[in-house]
Amino acid sequence: MSSELPTPAGQVGDEIETVRVEDEMEQSYIDYAMSVIAGRALPDVRDGxxxxxxxxxxxxxxxxxxxxxxxxxxxxxxxxxxxxxxxxxxxxxxxxxxxxxxxxxxxxxxxxxxxxxxxxxxxxxxxxxxxxxxxxxxxxxxxxxxxxxxxxxxxxxxxxxxxxxxxxSAIPNLLVNGSSGIAVGMSTNVPPHNLSEVIDAAIHLLENPDATVTDLMEFVPGPDFPTGATIVGKNAIKQAYETGRGRLRVRANYEIEERPKGDRIILTALPYQQNKSKLVERIADMVNEGDLEGVRDLRDESDRDGIRVVIELKRGANTDIVENRLLESVLERTFGVINLALVDGNPEVLTLKEMLDHYLDHRREVVRRRSEHDLAEAEDRAHILEGRLLALEHAEDVVELIRNSADRDAAKAALQAEYDFSQAQAQHVVRMQLGSLTSLERSEIESEYEDVKARIERLQTILEDESELREVIKSELQAQKETYGDERRTSIIEADGEVTDEDLIPQEDVLITLSEEDYIKRVPMDEFSAQHRGGKGIIGADLKEGDQIATAFPARTHDTLLCFTDAGQVYRLKAYQVPEMSRTARGTSAINLLELDGDEDITAVVATRDIDEDQYLTMVTRDGYVKRTPAADFENILSTGIIATRLEDGDELVDVVITDDESQIVIGTRGGRAIRFPETDVRAMGRTARGVRGINLEPGDAVAGVTAVRPTDDRYLLTVTENGYGKRTRLSEYRAQSRNGKGLMDIKTGERNGPVATLRTVSEGDHVIAMSEAGQITRMPVEEISAIGRNTKGVLVMRVEATDRLAGVSIFRPMTETEA
Missing domain, CATH: 3.90.199.10 (Topoisomerase II, domain 5)
Known part of the structure; x- marks a missing residue:
């Protein structure tokens, strides 16, 4: 049988197309699916x-x-x-x-x-x-x-x-309110978030387009559900933000009230989208079926003020067992994150950064188009006002010309011919009332014209300057935050038994070395056994030609390292993130661990287990400037770093110590002088401040280092010079002065000693790590170094070659068995 269909009389045969049923069904289903996806089921990434x-x-x-x-x-x-x-x-x-x-x-x-x-x-x-x-x-x-x-x-x-x-959409609604829906073959489930946090993240991304998801999570730690509750597990949140998919455990909030007649478990918040009535029914069923023992009464006392479900336990019931049974069965739910939204009409699974990027692109377009619209209106208004002002300049002639015209059209034509008015201007002048010719009216028109011209200039700046456009978006987002922002409702905790990277790293003493070309590594401290002073030490790094050791400092693997650069930036790094290598290895480039600029070098590192909010980071520059900044200002250090201090041209950051508002600061210079003064002589300043002068340097002198001591501290000040000589002197021999003085003579430098390399505070039982620029390292008990007075030459601490010099010393106290 022929597949050709006969051509009906009176019709054109090529208007009929023969297709396979399978092909037509396939294409029709695809069209239907895309219609449902784009037209009904999925949110647009731009307005959510x-x-x-x-x-x-x-x-x-x-x-x-x-x-x-x-x-x-x-x-x-x-x-x-x-x-x-x-x-x-x-x-x-x-x-x-x-x-x-x-x-x-x-x-x-x-x-x-x-x-x-x-x-x-x-x-x-x-x-x-x-x-x-x-x-x-x-x-x-x-x-x-x-x-x-x-x-x-x-x-x-x-x-x-x-x-x-x-x-x-002046607010990032997709993230703020979330969305859920089922399309053909796909579904979306975007969780809601806190508006203030999302806007802070959007502003940060606007200013730092290269920010990572990890950076954005400093502002958006996780979803914020309208019903509150608690998200269990931070790793799951990070996975959802980085991939667009994840499974979050959401737990009801509850408190345990201890009572003589039996404890009570009181539910105060439920997981998002959980039906309270069904939850209470489920608990009751568990009690009736014998799956939950020890419950005496169950009541729903919720009202308009909030959730309150009371579970009363029998006297002697094991509260922990009941609590765990409830958590396993009814008090936790899984929220499956699927960040699926339409991007240019196509469904895409999006990361946190991608959702914010698309929203900001939308706002750029909105602000640009709005500015173009307002500019056109402003230019039209300016054009009319220019015509009015011209008419007022020739008021008598204009009135006479209009009076002598046959009709309005003739008057408009005459105005255009006589004064070169546009049609719009002539139309407006003809319609003007005589009251508009007063001097007061003229003043108002001139004022309005100046305002309109200023608005035109502002709108043109916004359209021509991308940075101005960003500032408009930023200010409008900030206004939305101030108007609608509120506190977070959902708390976030680590999962019970959740293993983090840190849990897998043993706590141990390590030595971290850093070269001038920013090669960094960590070596177990056990690799360096204690020796007597005056030795040459052992090789601590096989440096590349032209490189030399900049610093070496002890730390523990779980310590946080705050890395300060000569450009005044600070970066954060965990000690265990520094690769562990052999004693003679060169190390890895710090660029692999920190997002340093090409010409940025690390000049100071602070290793700390924890910094309290009431402490300060006190920084000293080579030219003698000192600055204290609250530690709270460094809580959110991004992977790209943040500004720690502002430096003048030619100056650089030398050293940083942690202080607590009750310390005294001791600054030592390369020329052998030292000054001691209360840290409160330096007022607390923001991260972008330069600081104040801490010591009045002699010509050609420079700061070598800084340490912090207590006013009643009678430990020792250890000073070591570049030629390997040093001494320790009681701190009581350094009287406190006012800042910006010349200080006291600390150590004789001269030809034998060379300039001061650094100074540190030490106690009995401490160990000293001395390192040379060529990579030699020696470790010794501090008691090996003689305790003598100020203004002396000291003794040989480390023997260095004529072509080498001491880079500095670090102090550490060996970890005890209970700390390990």
Missing amino acids: LKPVHRRILYAMHEAGITSNSGHRKSSSIVGDTMGNFHPHGDSAIYDTLVRMAQDFSMRYPLVDGQGNFGSVDGDPAAAMRYTESRMAPIAEELLADIEKDTVDFEPNYDDRLEEPAVLP
């Missing part, structure tokens, strides 16, 4: 809304149902939305409207509802004819400036009207 949400808000906007208007029957809003924009049934529209009004479903509800809109117990909302709605104030921010050609419009379903393809 599905079409039904967007259409409801736009219908309310068009009807004037704003936060300042009265509430309107929900049925009226549903009818307008369905009739004009969303022909998919009133129940689907009303269900969406209800959810946008529920404060237990939306982190920041977009609809202000009046009436019964359901409950956390799963109670349904009243029928739409009984409830009333209007936009919440924050919803208006999604529509702000929509009338200024900020977004594209498209025809509605029957081509009668136009609707926005996306809303301008």
Whole structure:
């Protein structure tokens, strides 16, 4: 049988196309799937809304149902939305409207509802004819400036009207309110977040486009659910943010109240989207079925002020067992994160950074288009005002010309011919009233014209300068944060038994060496056995030609290293992240561990287990400037580093110590002088400050190092010179002075000793690590170094070659067995 179809009489044969049924079904299904994906089920990454949400808000906007208007029957809003924009049934529209009004479903509800809109117990909302709605104030921010050609419009379903393809969205709504939906073959489940945190992250990304997900998590530690509760496990959050997919354990908040008649477990917050009524029923079923023993009573005492479910235990019941059983069965739920959204109409699974990037791109477009719209209006207004001012300059002649004209058209033509008015200007002048010719009116027009010209200049700057555009976006985001920002509701804890990288690293003493070309490594301290002073030491690093040791310092593997550079930046690194290598290895480039700029070198490192918020980082520069900055200012050090201090040209950071507002500072110079003064002589300053002068240096002298001591401290000050000589002297021999003095003579430098390499505070029992620039390292008990007075030459600490010199010394106290 022929597959050719006969050509009907009176028709053209090539209008009929023969296709295989399988091919047609496949293509039709793909078209249907994409229609559902793009038209109904998935949110747009730019405004975080599905079409039904967007259409409801736009219908309310068009009807004037704003936060300042009265509430309107929900049925009226549903009818307008369905009739004009969303022909998919009133129940689907009303269900969406209800959810946008529920404060237990939306982190920041977009609809202000009046009436019964359901409950956390799963109670349904009243029928739409009984409830009333209007936009919440924050919803208006999604529509702000929509009338200024900020977004594209498209025809509605029957081509009668136009609707926005996306809303301008002055807030990052996709992350803030989240979204969930099921499409054909895919689904999305974006968790809600705290608006203040998301905006802080967006602003940081705006200023630092190369920021990583880890950097952004300094601002957004995790989702923030409207029902509060607790997320268990930080690793799962990081995975979800880095890959766009993850599974979060969300646990109910509860407290245990101890009572003589039996303890009580009181639930105060439930996991997101958990039905409270069903949870209580499930606990009751467990008790009745014998799966949960020890429960005497179960009551739901929740009210409008919050969740309160009381579980009373029997006298003598093991509270820990009941608690664990509840956690295993009902008090934890899994929230599956799928950050799937439409990007340019195509579904994509997005990381935290990608979602913020797409949102910021959208805001750039919105602000640019708004500025272009406002600029066109301002230029039009300036053009009219220029015509009015010109007419006022020739007021009598203009009035006479209009009076002598046959009609308005003739008057406009005469004005255009006589004064070179444009058609718009002539039209406006002809319509002017005589009252506009007063001097007061002229002053007002001139003032308005100046304002309009300034606005034009500002708008042109925004459009021409990318940095100005960024500042506008930043200031508008900051304004949204100040208006709508609130405290986080969901807490985040480590998972029980969750193994972190640090848990797998044994705590041990190590020596970390750093060369001038920023090669870094760590070596177990056991590799360096204690010796007598005056020895040459052993090889501590096989340096490349032209390189030399800059510093070597002891640490413990779990210590945090704050790495300060000559450019005034500070970076953070865990000691165990420094690769462990053999004693003679060269090390790895610090660029592999820290995002250093090409011409940036590390000049000071502080190793610490923990820094309290009431402590300070006290920094000293080569030219004698000292600065104290609160440790709290360094809590959020990004992988790209942050500014630690501002340096003048030619100056560089030499040394950093931790102080506590009760310490005294001792600064030593290369010329052998030392000054001691209270740290409170230096007021606390911000990270970007330069500091004040700590010591008045002699010409040609420079700072060698700094240490912190207590006012009553009578330990020793150890001073070591570049030629390997040194001494320790009682701190009581260094009287306290005012800062910016010349100090006291500490050690004789001269030809034998050479300039001072560094100084440190030491106690009996400490060990001294001395290292030379060529890589020789020696370790000795501090008692090996003689205790003598000030202004002496000292004794040989480490024998260095004529072509070598001492790079510095570090102090450590060997770890005890209980600390290991």
